[in-house]
Amino acid sequence: MNGIRWSYAINQWKPQFDDFVRREQHERALKTISIAGFEGVELTYGTGRWEPLGNPQQLAANFGSVAGFRDFVRGCALDAVSSWYWDPAERSMEHLTGPLSPLAEADVPAIVARATELAEALAALGGSVLLVRPVGGAGDVEPLDDDAIGRLAACWEAVGRATSEHGVRTALHVDFLSALRRDHVPRLLDRTDPSLVGLAVDTGELTAGGIDPVSVIERSGDRVWHVQFKDALAVDDAEEYLQPHAHWTVRVRGGAREVPRWFAEPGVDGGLVDFAAVTRALQAADYDGWIVVESDQSPHPAASALLAGYLVQRELRPLVEGKEAA
């Protein structure tokens, strides 16, 4: 692939488990993404019959086959599913399995098998990156010693090897609650084979975690295989991510300060990320691949997609194209 391609993440359309289940809602969301100027869509893993876009089994159940879903996406004038986000700690009703842990060697074969399924479907949908949550939240796992880092590296190398057989790269998506926040990320990267495992830079998550995304790109640019552009509205500077169940108490509920909303579409009023700077850093690192724009959650999904489309069309894409033309 040459150059940067722009995609949009679907997750903001599904605030609650019984929302965004019907076909016509999916069609309108995909058309909105398309007309806002994006060529791809990123899916988020989900399970069960109210997650029709959550996994390959549900795609088949709803669209006849993965190819049927590809036709549906193309019918909405999008080229591809760029990428799929998956956290192995999510259970699978389709496989009757509970959470899988990359720290548990016994779970690795199942993780590899599941990732392979996702990669295979993703390849058929024109996508190229499987994003994974490399490890649980900092408050939910033991501190990561060398041995733990080694187990994680082994797991994700195995996954990377398996997905690459389908032409899909595996990229580690480190969120602001991750046990890998701060210095653990380089440690894990250093322990993995650069041909098998890459990094997904999520501007919003890094910023909320107090990490400058530009510095990550400058330091590890050669390892960046995927980029997500979302804005952050607050920083967890009190290190609340170290608390147990921070996914719920900090991310959803906003922690002690009751932050009403951590993330939003790029360019939102009060957003902390400098997207022009991030884009320039990516160019300096010769990044080519998908940039997936997201708002995570939104009080108004269509408006978020259009506002993000505005920023991409008028500010960010011209930066990229200016350079390519030069």
Next chain:
Amino acid sequence: MKDTLRWAYALNQWNVRLDVFVRHEDQQRALKTVSACGFDTIELASGTGRWDNISRPEVILLNHGSHQGFLDFLRRAQVRGVSSVFWDPQAPTEEEEGYAFRSTANPADADAIVEWSKPFVDFVAGVGADQLVVRPVGSAWMTPPLDADGIKVVADVWNRIGERTAAAGIGLALHYDCLGAVHTHAELTGLLEATDPATVGFALDTAELTVGGIDPVAFYREHADRVTHVHLKDTRYADTGEEYRMPGAESTMLKGGAGRRIERWFYELGTEGGLVDVPGFVAALREHGYPGWVVVESDHGGNPAELAMLNSWYLQRVLGVAK
């Protein structure tokens, strides 16, 4: 609400825009919501044109045929009647000379405004309501500050209309709002002194006074004999002192945030950080044996049903009013 105070609920929070709250079934849902919250009496706000068909008297009558027809419509939802109707003669309407801009501060407009009051006086009396609640004067930013003579001009208009309301057997209550040209404690007291206590009363709005920098509890204690109507709502903010003079304050202050990003000023009772001492105020009403209506409202603040229910809960659980 079963209480010695008379409680009513204002419908204005549903009518947030030109083209909403028009269909009768939508209005029935609001009325049932108010009823389910324990209120059986409502206050109406005025408006204009065919889509303000639960506000503008002429349009209400066009929809329901007669005062009785409208009361029958309310009673389908177990709402028994109307406490009061709000009217702002400064707000241009198609019914009033085709969107004429007139002001009580302009002596040349007085005759026309007195004439405009007729459909309201007739309607308030016709539906058996108690009070015509009015905006006594336009916004402060539109005019130079009023001196005593200016206040007298305004007062004279209301004294004339007060004669009409008294003749019709209803009350007239001047409603203070935080943008009005009668803004300070002194101006407000001046206006009350210039009007006839026998025919012109005061509609005390707890949140509006608070935003305007006047303590509603203290003001009530000072002027309890003049207070003939109450709007009970809360606010989280007060004017810093000059914000009400911002050009286009209806928009730039109350919606535009006054440069402080305040996009909502008025809140339901019990809101976090509310500035109004609601229990203290209600206790003062009880002490003085306040005989009029207490209209609960939240103005424009989001989900109307949710606000009505939260207000009802507050009355029941915090103020101890039996439903």
Next chain:
Amino acid sequence: MVWTKWSYMDHWVTETPQGPQPPSFNRAYMDRYVKQLSALGFTGFDTFFFYLPLYAGMYGGVPGFERFLQDNGFDKITGIFSAYPSATRYTAPHVRETHDRIVADCENTLRMCEGLTGVENFIVMPTSTHHQTEPVTDDTIKVVADLWNRVGALTLQHGMKTTCHFEFWGAIRTREQLDTFFRHTDPELVFFFCDTAQHTIAGVDPVQMFRDYSDRCTGFHFKDTKNVDEHEAYRTPPDPELMAPQVTRWFYEMGEGGLVDFPALMKEIVASGYDGWLTVEHDKAELGGGSYAEATAVAKWYIDNVLAEAEAEARAELETAR
């Protein structure tokens, strides 16, 4: 070539801390609204006369607002909509005595447009509600026509064409009434504005209407409907638009399975040589849980993916015929 002159008619509602409101709620909402239209690729902006003072307040004058649009990729403000939906003692197009007042109102609106790049259309509802105007006789239509002839001459002095947008609930709604009206108006002064949904609801084929009046047509509202008025809803007093008993929502965005054949209209437009603005309008898109942002995105998607194809086909046919 692809049609570039798409404009958006300024109906929009967005959630605010004070409930669902037009974006004129405050400047930040307004900016976000314009950015969303810009992202979709609209280049023209139509609005209502009563929004002009609000926009002037927020952007330092109506031309300041237009500059903001232009900074965001728009060409200009393309149309101004003015109307007297309810007849009053003071303003009623079918009552000759009120015409001076209406003309004066129009002058005020024109004054607010001074300094703009070039508004093309002064869009009017020719009459008030049907139930306030009936009986609608030839004479009634003549009175109305006289008014718009007057206004038409006035707006042309300001470079704008007075163009008539017919509501299904207005007094001029049937094909016969439309023909009568256009016969009584001066083709140099009064033009036709084709609202696809309104005509369809009134039982008039908008494509045929355009075919017959293409030489006087200066604009369109592209919107859809799912109902023809079969119950005389247009006569519902006091208001047919929102209160008709049988139909709670009349208008839909394009591409949602409505009654209007937009590709056919697009082909007709290309074939006619029309080269003005095409306008998308959504009225009450929020009903039933809808959102303006999404409705607008889906409509523009339809333009770029379905109508563009119809346009290309029509151009190819023209080429072949040449």
Next chain:
Amino acid sequence: MSDERAIKWSYMDHWRSNGPAGPVDQWHSHRTMSAFLKQIKAVGFDAIDTFDFRIWQMYGDYGGPAKYQEMVQDHGLERIVNTFHAADYDVRNYAPHLPETHENILEDFRVTMGRWSEIELDNIIVMPATLYYDMEPVTEDKLKYSAECWNKVGEITAGSGVRLTCHHEFFCGIQSEPDIDTFYSYTDPRYVSLFVDTAQHCIAGVDPVALYDRHAHRVSGFHFKDTRNVATGDDHRHRPDSEIMAPTTGKWFHEMGTDQGLVDFAAMMTAVRDNGYRGWISVEHDKANKEGGDYSESTAISRWYAKNVLEEIYR
């Protein structure tokens, strides 16, 4: 006391409100929970029902069901009356019509009842079958196996003082009138009760009033909600889902008192009276926020209807 009421009203835990980042449920934070309970109380509900899966939030956020119930009581509501056991039915491991899965189901209930032991519930409500398409063809044997399963479950829950009661979704395997009747003929009245959901039966083409009259002695509660549509064609067996995805209908459930509602609530309430039922009626409006709806308003309207229409019949 003369105003002792025969009927009290409970509100079944479905709720959404608009948060700064999109719709949230009441369990989002203590603040949203408090606002929810205030609204329920304001319109005159007496108590709430909940879901089993909320137990985690009760333990995690409130220190357990008893502590959570204290918060409910602090808002003026009596208690938690019923819980709905929303299980993941799957023919591989959790299917009442397949005896080989029964032990897994029984174990689930042993664990569940332990979790609830801090408070006293009236009913634990279940959907008594898998999705329709996972059970069909519905045979007498399958109904019998299902009945055996719930008899045993009911014995377990009765051991904790809680009634096991069955709620027949229109898309589950036991939803037609004859199948429901057969099912109850095989279940033990001591251990298995019927929970009448007015809308679900109506959608399945079953008259809820007649069904109730026939099984009144087995009925331990109600969901009063309305619908505007009867299922047609394959609506009840639509793959992968009928509840949200049936092509014919985007929103099955409406609050009682809705325009064009199909349930005859007056007849239902009359039947409740004539059968001498005393106790709780639960009000539910599942997915009220779809298609522009609003939970607060639906809740107010349904309570208005209960007070002004139904309580005139029986209270």
